[in-house]
Amino acid sequence: MAVPKERVVIHQTQIHGSIAPDHDAILTPEALAFLGQLHRRFDARRRQLLKQRQERQARYDAGALPDFRADTGSIRESDWQVAPIPAALQDRRVEITGPVERKMIINALNSGAKVFMADFEDSSAPSLANQLDGQINLRDAVNGSIAYRSPEGKQYRVGANPAVLVVRPRGWHLPERHLTVDGEVMAGALVDFGLFAFHNAHALHARDQGPYFYLPKLEAMEEAQLWDEVMSVTEGELNLPLGTMKATVLIETLPAVFQMHEILHALRNRVVGLNCGRWDYIFSYLKTLRGHRDRLLPERGQVLMTVPFLKAYSELLIQTCHRRGAFAMGGMAAQIPIRGDEAANEAAMTKVRADKLREVQAGHDGTWVAHPALVPVAQEIFDRYMPSPNQLSVKRTDVAVTRNQLIAPCAGTISRAGFDNNVEVALRYTAAWLDGQGCVPIHHLMEDAATAEIARSQLWQWLHHGEVEFTDHAPIDFALFDHALATHTHRLRDSDLPGAKRADEAAALLATLTHAERLGDFLTLPAYEKLA
Template sequence: MNATVENLPGPRLRHGLDAQQAGLLHADALAFLADLHERFEGRRRALLAARRERQARFDAGELPGFLPETRAIREADWRVAPIPAALRDRRVEITGPVDRKMIINALNSGAKVFMADFEDSTAPTFANLVDGQLNLRDAVAGTIDYRAPDGRAYALGPDPAVLVVRPRGWHLPERHLEIGGEAIAGALFDFGLFAYHNALALHARDRGPYFYLPKMESHREAVLWNDVMDHVEAVLGLQQGAMKATVLIETLPAVFEMDEILHALRTRVVGLNCGRWDYIFSYFKTLRAHRDRVLPERGQVVMTVPFLRHYSELLIRTCHRRGAFAMGGMAAQIPINHDPAANAAALAKVRADKLREVSAGHDGTWVAHPALVAVAREVFDAHMPTPNQLHVARADVVADRDTLLAPSTGTITRGGFDANVEVCLRYLAAWMDGLGCVPIHHLMEDAATAEIARAQLWQWLHHADGGIAPPLAFDDGAPIDFATFDAVLAATRDRLAATAMPGQARIGDAATLLARLTHADALADFLTLEAYASLRDP
């Protein structure tokens, strides 16, 4: 760890530090982050520009598809590096923010893996990010504990889950640290700081470090991640490939480059994950200009519809052909303790979803709450007696571009429309107030749900007529128009502003932003980017 501040643009923190934070963000750590920024920021920006250029082609009528220039990679026989012993059984993974109590409960939950999330379930306030890093450093050291206001004490149990960290995606900046007057990438801040403080300790115990990599849209973005990890391994004195990565396939363009992404990371990748909620959002966003690809309300867009089922099964086939794991998606349900019947119905949905995943050939799955770990594990134990299902080849699955792009059929109800407005307002208000993981109607929601809701509202309203028959309408025949949206937004804003809930004080700000984004001529790329300037950050 010989990085120094010499010959580097001076890193500047735009936030004061307490004693603990100063011990984390000391001069050498900042120099390490500055080096990452100087080496990789130009490439990151070029890749984001390439995203925008490709999206412009989609908006002009082009459709995503498999790349002709990488056909040789898809057709060749090659496999990824062997999977380390600590990750060979991942049947149940729990995910959540980097809150101290959450980390302890997740590590003690009985899940095989805990994904500590700096991305969609963490609002990027300075305190959340830096205290989250301190929490994880204590977790890696085995010293993490917590005493609740009611006096209850929390500490690590004897057999904690394997820790995997998800940094933010390439598109998100980190305004609290500037290098040469530029904000560092959130991805490099989260990844770099965790690696600097924990990589050697984890590697000494054969525990990685391990990462989940989100929101990629092309294999070139995977190449960048691989180069970042190569460089950090060299700086820290780790052998090449010591850092392992699982990639979330949660964008529509990425599903056409799964082989290429695995190949780019082949010395360190251990699997791909069906990030299905963000994938649905990406379907809306990528095909936003294609009126013939408008989907019904989100409650009807389930994993059994053809385009989502094919995505899941193609991911399994691709991964297993290359010796990598194919991880299933999230169960967001949380216990409904006051209503046993409703709780039983919710758990039945979880079991059915996990049965679909394990029967299809997935090697593991995600849950959002410790109470679901045993439910998911029971299903996987019953139907996956082996540590994983790499032996399930799924040779019956043939990649089909048309199926991956085929819209599902269904309706748009007034209830579905109103629910999109409500969930977006509730989540956005809580996020602006510093919460990234929010319970809404007995589901633990993160940014992906809000992204689905606001993107779907935009698409419905901007394709409601457009001179094309038949116009979009509610299932009762009434038109979908901005007058309806404005009325629902106002009524929902007023109702929520009088309701005790996370982010209640920010409901008005959330409504103003949602109105602006929905009325805008262009669909904004990311809600969290648009809301970043409004984030509460004392």
């Protein structure tokens, strides 16, 4: 039974809300004191960096376009390498990702993938209970005690040769309102990172497995420098050798693609690689260029990695990483198995194979999947075309990417079905998220916050830039959106789908965000205020 912890104060680090008895083992006095240290040392700088994001976006909204930095040319042009990559991360040909839910963790560790990215961010709805349960689950996974018994009585345990664990904390922009230090709300990133490191760093270091982290949503080298300092200070506080903690950075924002050398340089003593976070990257393209009528994107199904601006992004990432001795990780295959329809399932798997073939032939060192059934599909492609553990020798000296290629408009169309699908995905995901579920299967795709962000951003873009029409030349307008939203809300409310109980709240939030004069930065920020 959850108990209130409103009056628990450790060195002015305070818990707000109710926690279960098991959570006391995570929120120990020592752990809370450690979180307080991280907050006092780094939060002011974090807030300053977020302010700089807003200032950059204001310039883009006023007509400017992202570009390579003039003040960091020497970093891009000089010769340097990142630190040697640990043995446990030398082969990352297939990585599986998912939320920090107990059964998911076990299945992912047993999936046959080389790496499991345990996600506190885009595939988790960050209620206090979810985040703390996730910390318990990861602690048990690290110490070897994790097990799960389903309601039907099926037992789940981790087998031999599990995937290497890598943890993704929340991005710098997300708060953790249930923990305050000196009356200030903590950063979700510092809470997720700090608690995991505090409880697991020594055990992982003893096994030469980190701890390892994926760092999301970075926009500038200074944000990477902040993570480097957070990790260095943590290593000192926990008496670990400097450089023990390793990081892979997701290049999933448009501003970050222009600073990949700089981000690697800022983390050069601990960075392992960069990842093509394709879904968030498309969302960031939409958000960054929200004021530019000439940068509209067609419906999501047409914005594939083969379109010019995404192809340029992927190839530049490979070239950049391999020049510096870092891995270039490919993107997510969001497909999930289609039970009971062999033809449809094979068509979905054919898309996965084609995407993974493109990645391995381009020079990527590994790739992501969202479901255990896709691990052998992706691995077969990478095993055939990448017999060595990685492709650092593939330098891609043939690649010469310009600023204009990275922001090139994307040709395509918008169908009525594509518009309707965006409304449905944005609504159903938001409702499930409000109900505590951050990873939602919709039409045989595993949708997370990034794909929901694409859906709601495209709706805003099409509706606010005017004179946008369907393939049949009918106009796209707010009356159509309002009708589609009402229809899907009624269907969801009367269903047994995830989030049905929160359908009306999700619809109201989505309507507000879509009708707003400015595209909101993140769906999860206003939604967080409504999260139980």
